[in-house]
Amino acid sequence: MIFKVLYQEESKEVPVRERTTSTYVEAETERQVRSKLADRNLNIEYVQALDEDHLEYEKKSEDFKVENI
Template identity: 70%
Template sequence: MIYKVLYQESSYEVPVRERTKSLYMEAESKKDVRRKLIDRNYNIEFIQELDEAHLEYEKQSELFAMENV
C-alpha cells in the first residue's frame, strides 16, 4: 500500500499547519510506516492510506515523490 504521511520536521516543535510537510511511501501498514521513519525524529501528525483514485490525484502534484526507506 501507498501511504501519505503528514509531519513536522522536528518532534520538539509545536505543530503549525503552515510548516506541515508530506511524504509518500510504500509500506505494509501504518505501524510499518512509523517503524521505517523512527530514526528521522519527525512529529508525525497523520498517516493516510491512499486508494487508487487518491493516489492518481496526488501524482498530479509537482511535489509528489515516493520516499525510499
C-alpha cells in the same frame, strides 16, 4: 500500498499547518510507515493510506515522490 505522511520537521515542534510537510512512503501498514521513519526525529501528525483515486490525484502534484526506505 502508498501512505501519505504529514509531519513537522522537529519531533518537539508544535504542529502548525503552515509548517506541515508531507511525504509518501510505500509499506504494508501504518505501523511499518512509522517504523521506517522512526530514526528521522519527525513529529508525525497523520498517516493516511491512499486509495487508488486519491493516489492518482496526488501523482499529479509536482512534489509527488515515493520515498524508498
